Amino acid sequence: MPSAPLNRPNPLNRRGFLGAAAVAGLLGTLPTPAEARTAAATAVSTESGQVTGVQGGLRGVTVYKGIPYAGTTAGANRWRPPQPAPTWDGVRTADSWGPACPQPVTGIPGDQVPAFGEDCLNLNIWTAATGSGNGSPVLVWLYGGDRALWSGQEIYNGSLLAAKGVVVVTLDHRVGPLGGLAHPELTAESAYGGSGNWGILDVVAALEWVRRNIAAFGGDPDRVTLAGWAEGASVVHILLASRQAGGLYHRALLSSGVRYTKDPALATGPGRYRTLAAAEADGTDFAARLGAADLAALRALDADDIVSGAEADTADFGHVLDGHVLPDTYTAVLTARAETDVPVLTGVCKDANGASPELKLTLDAFRAYARSEFGPLGLADTFLDLYPADSDTTAAQQFSAYARDEERVSAFLWATQFKDTAADSSAVHTYFWTRVPPGYDDTNPVIGTAATGAFEGSDVYYLLGYLYNTDRPWTSKDYDTADTTASYVARFAATGDPNGGSLANWPALATDTPRTMELGANSGTIAVADSDAKLAFLTTYLESQTTEF
Template sequence: MRSKIVSEARHASLRRGAVVCSLLAAGLVSSSALAGKNNDGPIVSLTDGQVQGTSASGVNVFRGIPYAAPPVGKLRWQPPQAVKRWNNVRDGSSFGNTCPQVTELGAFAGPTSVTEDCLYLNVFTTGSSKKKGVIVWIHGGGNVDGESNDYDATKLAQGGPDGRETVVVTLNYRMGLFGYLSHPALNGEGHLSGNYGIMDIQQALRWVQRNIAAFGGDPNRVALGGQSAGATDTGANVLSPMSANLLTRAIYESGPLPTLPSAATALGRGQGFATAAGCGTDASKSSAQCLRDLTPERILQLQGTPNANGPYIVGPFVDGTVIPITPEKAWTTGQFNKMPVMGGRVQDEANFSIGITEYFSGQPFVPMTAAQYTSALQATYNGNAGPGGAPPAYPAGTADRVLAQYPLSAFGNDPMKAYNRVQTDTQKCQADHVLHLWAPQITSYAYDFTYQDAPYYFPKMPGFKPGAAHTIDIQFLFDNWHGGQLGVNLDQTTGQPRELTGQETKLSDQLVAAWTNFAWSGNPNGSGNSPWPKYGAGNNAKYLVQDIPLSTSNRKDYRTNYKCDFWDTVLLYPSE
């Protein structure tokens, strides 16, 4: 469905091209006025003007709606500014521009973009009832890549066969060095600074409060959620006092948020970027002007390559204002925006990054070796001093302790299986740590996605089986999600293309029902405590096991499966 919608929109755009050019050249009409002449879809009135969408499968879709002024020129590295009102009916049949990005994470994202005019959102709604629950969805991509175009929310808007009709908003937001940059010259300009991507999302949430009723949504039932980086950004908004009263539920898909970089780390990386770019590292106006004079291409050149970030990337960080305190301090002291939460992780999170590494190794593709497995653990846990002489992240000997817990012999001497468990188990235990802190304070629903055989969008590679890899669960919520334009969902056994079938579709129906029920009521069941029980307190807290069929497990078994007693002695959660 997503591919069909995108294709139809692109073809419609091409058909309009000749007419647009001639009319604009003659000065007879503005581009936003063309909607009424070329589109018979529904029209809604917003605070900034009217927009005309399209209709398909009983769902009205309004694409490419600006929620902030283009952050270009003097507005680069400024908080998002208000949209200039338009007078004619705006054409909402095409997606807005993708935000600047270079690191595509294999087949996950792309193509590369250098367009800073990218602060647009999209709305999916059935239009058949009023005051519906609302889901505002933040795409993933490590806060360096991704785009809203890849997320077809048709099924979520319909609620599937078992859920509730819901208004779904997807959006683009500034990422990488455009979205997260700390520098004395920018920080000293008298405006909020640093976490520009988080401020973009807050601007979109304010847009929702003003406009969502026009699409049948209830501004008092707004679930902010996202996957991966989207889950991180959801947590950042729950931490931020600037998001108070803008959302009423939070969804963490491959979350929740355990830690964030410090202001000092962000400043060091920002000054490193400025030095590499030939700009000053001081607080002068000339340093700020130098940074804003850089071309998007030059910034992306310093940001990274198609397969890796450079050394200056930081993502959301604790700046003291937008994000005032660390997650650990917030979760332990209760200094956050309290609301019902729903979140969890997949069983094989790390297979995503393992697959990307192999993807960029060939062709022919080369799987991880035993030596690379040992080297990777030593690099992470070796106890050496951090960048700039910072204290070691882990005590000396930690790498040996991890290797003793995860010897290759326990995984059939398969380095990728072993590395998946090391890297995934840390994330699973971090999630449990946060959920355990939340349990006495807010209503929480936790899950463990364990289904092993869903199609995956990377090519079939030697020695690699995705299992329940990071991102593989998105397709159960967003119809036919398959990463970026190079992704093709393949059967994990045959390596041939396929979509969800049979019982997989039923699992999709169940998850869509849970997500939409949660948006409506703060309860994924709609009402009651089944099939998804509240997380609860202590080791008897419950997880929903998202598999075929659904089941539940308790926290004690979860912690045993993922070796959390061990990781509790290793993982760090800075409170300052």
């Protein structure tokens, strides 16, 4: 890794960008200062007022930062559905990020922490479209993280996809206790008899804003892809099951966000949810620990005190099965054939779900896991035969092999559930991400700062193609891979099918053919498990679970 950054003609260029990008022939030429000024000169009219943007990092791309899509969430608006956006006179210069939702930042270097504030319902738009008549496809990206930093700012840069003809929207929404608190008094005052899920309601409000305004930025409001990773993908998944965002999006992209609806991992992952009664009880207990006797006292607290209180007791403010935003369990919505019928692109990463090239595991612990997880089903010996280990080293290797198979099989089973019930006319495309990003990224507080292998979220770099916006020592191969992967995303956003042009063929899911697309290290179809016997074992294990999420 070079000891110092190369020449940086604009703020988006990080270590090695110019050299690697030139080798890859990927990013074209950077704008001149005159071109950058021209990009920001034209005002765009929104329902709230006019805005001008700033140069977006690549020639011909403009970014509009910090546009409000709803009102402040402070004071009386705290823990209420999003309110109408403010209006302004004159022209607003959209050249700086809006504040991120107040949240824990323990362990995140101070220079990587954005400004926080409850006036956080803002979005950012990257576009290369030259006018409102373009009708370019739109991709709305939701950030990931789970009790980590949530912010739709610099690390989710949409310049490359914009250069490929997609209007990219990132946004901030409420998270943690400000985004997920349920409480009996909140339920009583709501119009729908529920509470929690405030952050998901924010996303719906952002989609409504996009519907009404995105044409002014060259976007097509009838070709919107709702996309995200981890926590963001779980929001996409909930909105597939919900009736709140109907007609506001037309494709769905979920990175590391869905699992078979009987997979026990759903109980602890980003897609987990609590019943309304359990969430209200959690909220009542949380208020008592903060010394707030009622809802008025909660709303009178400083946001920082609420966040620090949640961090101190590791309270869970995840999704809520409220009968409104999330109308029923994932299984019940699928069984009722009520899931939204849109094209879906979804995938998982190789070194997630407990797999890692650096996993340390003793042989005794491996065998104990087999007995506890598979013994009650009479499958422990089968597991140990399929994933044989005779040392600590092979135990770690075999556990990783099992974890990779299990995640692929779980994703495939969910995709078959979706295809068999919801997607009567739409295609589903699945992938398994295998490329390992090089080095570390000290500038990124969310995605793999010190992770190894093809960790969860490693695909996000390439899906968005924002390699040049990080401090990893990218190679020309990485830029080529990002170009290919982002091209698949751009094609999917445009047509609902990732295929086209010179891209390697990506077959749509066939429920009777357990295959997926490998992306990253290689491109081509692979089996969803390393053998038919492993597929049969894992399918039996998952389908035998009694809890249906």
